[in-house]
Amino acid sequence: MSGRTPALTPPDSALAPVRHPDAPAPGEPIGSHYEHCFGCGGEQPHGLHLAAKAGEGVSVTAEFLVRPEHQGAPGLAHGGLLATALDDTLGALNWLLRVISVTGRLETDYLRPVPVGSVLHLSAEVTAVDGRKIYATAEGRLNAPDGPVAVRADALFVEVKVEHFTENGRPEEIRAAMDDPDQIRRVRAFEVNP
Ligand SMILES: CCCCC/C=C\C/C=C\C/C=C\C/C=C\CCCC(=O)SCCNC(=O)CCNC(=O)[C@H](O)C(C)(C)COP(=O)(O)OP(=O)(O)OC[C@H]1O[C@@H](n2cnc3c(N)ncnc32)[C@H](O)[C@@H]1OP(=O)(O)O
Known part of the structure; x- marks a missing residue:
């Protein structure tokens, strides 16, 4: 169901995505791009603590344990957090x-309520460049990698410097990030991109 609106439909000239030769091997953890990121940062106490792993091709998986602090309605995850x-x-x-890219557009479908205590099994893949x-497209399944799809999204990311x-x-x-050797190492990983 990807490419639901014109902005998310790749043009005919778009290319199939190419996995970078130095990409982490399938199953390898990817690690956070920034320790204070709300989504994946380890130093963000209120964050989602997503831990992504590389998949096959140009894909990733991640798991998200829905905790009480993620509620929007009693016992249910907030939609904004699921996005x-x-x-x-x-x-x-x-x-x-x-490639360093940021979200330009994100369209989300909410298909099933997500109860607190659920583990959302997330997967995402690039469809075209x-x-x-x-x-790219992503989905979240309830409590198992082959569980029912609860949320899904189509997205356009835009490459930035x-x-x-x-x-x-x-x-x-920014100063703190530039003084952090780990952060500089993460950014350098992108500079070798041909
Ligand atoms: C030392 C410190 C370093 C710290 C960095 C740390 C680590 C770096 C490594 C990786 C981390 C990278 C990212 C983080 C990853 C995950 C977090 C989750 C993702 C996010 O949470 S990320 C935050 C939310 N995100 C934003 O904060 C973006 C705000 N935004 C902008 O910054 C601009 O808006 C931008 C850059 C998007 C575009 O601006 P721009 O001027 O560069 O380019 P332009 O506008 O020309 O667009 C080029 C072509 O994209 C099309 N296009 C653009 N936007 C579109 C839209 N909305 N719908 C349909 N098409 C769109 C145009 O139509 C054109 O298409 P065409 O070429 O065909 O004409």
Whole structure:
């Protein structure tokens, strides 16, 4: 069902995505792109703590345990957080392409309520690339990798340079990131992209 609106439909000129030769092997953890990220950062106490793994081709998987602090209605996950989980899983695809990109557009379908205590099994894959535009799709299944689909999304990510962050982020966080050797190492991984 991807490509539901024109903005998310790859043009005929779009290319099939190519897995970067240095992408993590299938099953390997991808790691957080930023320790304070709300989606995947380990240093973010209120975050979702998503841990993505590389899949086959240009795909990733992740798991999200829905906790009481994620509620929108009694005992049910908030839809915005579910969109965040999809968005962050899609963001992990950057490591398979070795391209830095940000979400330009995210369209989400909510198919089933997601109770607190559920584990959402997320998967995402790039479907096409057209210049800087990366078309991708994601879904979240309830409690098992082959459980019922509860949420899904189509997305357009747009490739950016590292200046997207350094020129727009609040200076104090940018300075801290640039003083953090681990963060610099993560960004450098993208600079070898041909
Ligand atoms: C030292 C510190 C470094 C820190 C960095 C840390 C780690 C780096 C490594 C990886 C991490 C990277 C990302 C994070 C990953 C996961 C987190 C989850 C993902 C997110 O949470 S990420 C945050 C939310 N995200 C934003 O904060 C974006 C705000 N936004 C913008 O910054 C601009 O808006 C931008 C850049 C999107 C485009 O701007 P732009 O000027 O570069 O390019 P332009 O506008 O020309 O668009 C080019 C072509 O995309 C088409 N296009 C654009 N937008 C579209 C839309 N909405 N719908 C349909 N088509 C669209 C145009 O139509 C055109 O298409 P065409 O070429 O065919 O004309």
